[in-house]
Amino acid sequence: MNRMKNFTAGFVRENPVFSLYLGICSTLAVSTTLNNAIGMSVAVIVVLVLSNMIISAIRNITPNEIRIPVYIVIIAALVKIIQMLITAYAPALDTALGTFIPLIVVNCIILGRAEAFASKNNIFDSALDGLGMGIGYMFALLVMSAIRQLLATGVLNFANPFDMTQMIFEIRIIPAEYVISMFSQPVGAFFTFAILAAGVAAYKNHLEAKAKEQEKAEAALKKAAKEA
Amino acid sequence: MVTTIIVMIILGAVLGLGLGVADKFLKVEVDERVEKVTAMLPNYNCGGCGYAGCSGLAEALVNGEVASVSLCKPSKPEVKTAIAEYLNTTPGPDGTCCKVKP
Amino acid sequence: MKKILHLTIFLAVVAAVAGGALAFANDLTTPIIEKNQLAAEKESLKILYPEASDFKSVALKGDSKTIQKIFQVDDTTYIFKMQVAGYKDGTVFMVAINTEGDLLKYHAISNGDTSGIGTKVTEDAFKASLEGKKANEPLDTISGATVSSKPVVEGIHEAAAYVDEYLK
Amino acid sequence: MTELFTMFITAVLINNVILSQFLGMCPFMGVSKKASSAIGMGVAVIFVIVVASIVTYGIYYLVLDPLGITYMDLLTFILVIASLVQLTEMIIKKSSPALYRSLGVYLPLITTNCVVLNVALENIKQGYNFVEMLTYSIAIPVGFTLVLYIFATIRERLDAAKTPAAFKGNPIALIVAGIMAIAFSGLAGLV
Numbered sequence: 001m002n003r004m005k006n007f008t009a010g011f012v013r014e015n016p017v018f019s020l021y022l023g024i025c026s027t028l029a030v031s032t033t034l035n036n037a038i039g040m041s042v043a044v045i046v047v048l049v050l051s052n053m054i055i056s057a058i059r060n061i062t063p064n065e066i067r068i069p070v071y072i073v074i075i076a077a078l079v080k081i082i083q084m085l086i087t088a089y090a091p092a093l094d095t096a097l098g099t100f101i102p103l104i105v106v107n108c109i110i111l112g113r114a115e116a117f118a119s120k121n122n123i124f125d126s127a128l129d130g131l132g133m134g135i136g137y138m139f140a141l142l143v144m145s146a147i148r149q150l151l152a153t154g155v156l157n158f159a160n161p162f163d164m165t166q167m168i169f170e171i172r173i174i175p176a177e178y179v180i181s182m183f184s185q186p187v188g189a190f191f192t193f194a195i196l197a198a199g200v201a202a203y204k205n206h207l208e209a210k211a212k213e214q215e216k217a218e219a220a221l222k223k224a225a226k227e228a
Numbered sequence: 229m230v231t232t233i234i235v236m237i238i239l240g241a242v243l244g245l246g247l248g249v250a251d252k253f254l255k256v257e258v259d260e261r262v263e264k265v266t267a268m269l270p271n272y273n274c275g276g277c278g279y280a281g282c283s284g285l286a287e288a289l290v291n292g293e294v295a296s297v298s299l300c301k302p303s304k305p306e307v308k309t310a311i312a313e314y315l316n317t318t319p320g321p322d323g324t325c326c327k328v329k330p
Numbered sequence: 331m332k333k334i335l336h337l338t339i340f341l342a343v344v345a346a347v348a349g350g351a352l353a354f355a356n357d358l359t360t361p362i363i364e365k366n367q368l369a370a371e372k373e374s375l376k377i378l379y380p381e382a383s384d385f386k387s388v389a390l391k392g393d394s395k396t397i398q399k400i401f402q403v404d405d406t407t408y409i410f411k412m413q414v415a416g417y418k419d420g421t422v423f424m425v426a427i428n429t430e431g432d433l434l435k436y437h438a439i440s441n442g443d444t445s446g447i448g449t450k451v452t453e454d455a456f457k458a459s460l461e462g463k464k465a466n467e468p469l470d471t472i473s474g475a476t477v478s479s480k481p482v483v484e485g486i487h488e489a490a491a492y493v494d495e496y497l498k
Numbered sequence: 499m500t501e502l503f504t505m506f507i508t509a510v511l512i513n514n515v516i517l518s519q520f521l522g523m524c525p526f527m528g529v530s531k532k533a534s535s536a537i538g539m540g541v542a543v544i545f546v547i548v549v550a551s552i553v554t555y556g557i558y559y560l561v562l563d564p565l566g567i568t569y570m571d572l573l574t575f576i577l578v579i580a581s582l583v584q585l586t587e588m589i590i591k592k593s594s595p596a597l598y599r600s601l602g603v604y605l606p607l608i609t610t611n612c613v614v615l616n617v618a619l620e621n622i623k624q625g626y627n628f629v630e631m632l633t634y635s636i637a638i639p640v641g642f643t644l645v646l647y648i649f650a651t652i653r654e655r656l657d658a659a660k661t662p663a664a665f666k667g668n669p670i671a672l673i674v675a676g677i678m679a680i681a682f683s684g685l686a687g688l689v
Contacts, residue, residue, distance in 0.1 A: 020302050021668060024523040025612050065251045066244060066337055069580040070344050076576045077348035080569070081355040088359035091366055105572060106612035108524050116270045186518050187683065190676030194669045202664035232353035232567050233346050239557075239574060240345025241338050243581040248334030250585055254592035345577060349570060356569050395625075 003125065007132040016109050016133050017140035018200040023109035027137075028189040030100065031144035034158045040100045041141050045134030047082065047104050051075050052118040052130035059119045071114045079105050092162040109137060140196075147192050150174065152184035261318060262286045268311050270303050277301070289315060289328055296329040305330070371399075371411070378426055378435045379403050391496050396485045398422075400492075407434060408497055410489040414481035421451050421478060425465075425486055427493050433465040433486065441478065448478035465490035502633045509637035512686055515613050516645045517679040522613040526646060526675075527668055536650035540643025544636070546586060547617050550579045551635035554618040555628070575618045583614075613642060645682075649675065 016022045023044075030040045054074055062070050083101040087094045104110065113133050118126040150156055154174035160166045182188045265286035277285045277299040288294040289311070297308040308330040315328045375385050385401035388408065399411040407428045414420050426435035438452035450456060450472045456479065460469055465486055471479040515521050525539060554575045562568050617638050621631045652674050661670045 014302065021524065021527055024527065025520050028523070029520040063337055063340060066247050066341050068584060069243065069247075069341060069577055072576050072580045073345055073348045073573060076573050077352050080352055080572055084355045084359040088362040088366070105576065106521065106615060108612070185683070186520065187676050187679045189520070190672050190679055194672035194676065197672060198664040198669035201667070201669060205663055229350070229353045229357055231565050232570055233350045235561060235565065235567065235570070236345040236349030237342045239577060240342035243577060244338035244341030245334065246585055247341070247581055248337035250588045251337070252334055254588040349573060352570065352573060353567070
């Protein structure tokens with residue numbers, strides 16, 4: 001049971017981006033269009049699951065003093081090998097993910113999860129955690145890029161990742177002249193992220209408040225039961 | 229292929245040696261409770277608690293600068309209670325225990 | 331002492347394994363990547379001159395950073411593959427110049443600047459404004475996108491100078 | 499000499515590493531609660547980036563390039579940076595505990611810091627010579643420290659201000675960062 005809880009934790013309660021503040025660098029930089037969001041999150045999920053598995057496989061033999069250099073070398077080698085294989089054997093996939101894979105090495109989620117989770121749990125749990133965190137990351141990135149793309153260009157569109165000219169769906173929601181181009185620049189990224197992070201915080205405060213009320217109600221109940 | 233492996237072996241060895249020697253000669257007697265608590269904390273080094281990294285928070289907890297573990301937002305509740313219990317029970321080098329709330 | 335040895339060997343082994351895997355992947359993939367790149371290059375050359383059967387690549391003289399490659403179509407026309415800076419990633423483009431210095435063809439392959447502004451260098455309006463002119467005479471940039479279009483024009487002038495100096 | 503100066507100004511003010519390249523956000527969000535800790539972090543980052551850039555520049559042009567294995571740049575750089583930071587942390591911890599208390603304790607944050615790796619790779623990608631590399635490796639962390647310090651002073655007053663419960667902590671800090679990004683993007687026409 002706690003495996004399932006661990007897995008879903010990554011979605012909202014422990015969302016890597018909004019509550020752990022990991023990987024903000026890439027979230028802010030990449031979340032300009034839906035295509036970028038999908039491309040980046042798929043790349044992150046693949047690398048995160050693989051690196052979590054390798055790191056948890058060698059966790060018992062890694063001496064603690066050189067833990068960080070060893071993890072970073074594994075992640076960097078993994079990223080570069082995936083990038084080479086994709087550019088050589090899947091040129092179509094390369095057009096979709098080619099620009100995002102080198103960005104991953106600079107992404108703090110991978111090392112963050114490697115050190116916090118993969119170095120303490122077995123391979124299957126780490127892979128699961130990688131997947132959960134990756135999906136949480138994709139969820140955050142999709143929400144961010146939908147808002148920013150909508151406000152910056154007034155159009156929500158998604159092109160076929162393998163052939164960028166072919167548009168799968170395109171809906172114009174805001175007419176062209178009411179578009180706020182600030183949201184495609186860094187400034188918009190900060191504001192969108194701030195509001196979404198506040199939303200998650202409000203949701204968590206709400207949960208805590210409800211939990212506290214329940215506790216108070218139970219305590220009152222118990223006291224009443226004792227007196228009777 | 230072979231040159232890369234040789235270059236990497238030399239680089240890895242040199243850095244490993246450097247870290248090993250540094251670790252041996254630069255050993256600072258750290259209160260082992262701090263290391264124990266750092267290991268129990270999630271190690272995101274996210275800085276959410278205002279300290280730079282989990283070792284900073286662990287030190288603050290051990291020398292009483294901070295009274296409750298709840299400052300570390302991402303850690304799970306059962307981890308917080310475990311840390312509090314550990315600190316309230318194990319005496320430090322001067323024999324005193326600290327009073328910390330989860 | 332044992333600890334130091336353990337750390338050194340461990341880091342060396344991990345670095346060697348990671349490096350070895352990377353080198354193996356690299357030796358495996360570099361020939362294929364080069365083949366893909368040549369094919370893509372031939373394709374973009376074909377856009378300029380569909381009827382030309384083969385493009386002889388010419389050795390590059392001088393040390394200009396913008397001229398990447400030169401191909402010879404026939405004894406009077408050369409195609410320059412150029413890469414110039416811009417607002418962000420700049421522009422990669424091809425320009426065909428003959429020995430008299432006329433700018434015969436222009437084709438932009440990629441532009442990494444702000445979409446809608448910088449990317450105007452890839453559109454037909456800019457292409458039409460260049461083709462048919464003398465390569466070394468002042469060419470007009472795109473108003474509103476000077477940061478992206480000025481380096482392209484300067485690149486063309488550099489190619490023209492290269493023709494006069496080496497290929498005449 | 500002048501384009502070194504323009505490079506310095508562009509790196510510090512115009513495409514500032516935090517506000518327009520979005521790198522180094524993790525330490526930026528975490529550590530900027532107090533102005534003194536911001537200065538401590540900034541000095542540590544300047545020291546690490548300059549040393550890391552010189553070492554990685556040397557490795558690239560003395561080892562990787564002659565041997566023709568330049569595809570190993572990412573792996574060797576990242577290995578060197580991680581070990582270098584860990585080494586500096588140990589040295590500072592041993593040599594001066596006081597300095598470590600205020601400064602070194604931020605070094606673990608730098609290991610996961612994206613700025614260091616980005617500067618090392620940028621030095622090679624732009625093909626800088628040694629002097630340009632030095633200017634760039636000093637300019638970027640100075641820009642980082644400048645923004646971090648300004649941000650920390652604002653944030654100190656921010657805790658006193660009444661912010662809605664949901665915005666407390668990082669969200670309101672992000673709004674402040676957004677406003678600073680507007681101010682800094684105003685400098686774009688400088689060069």
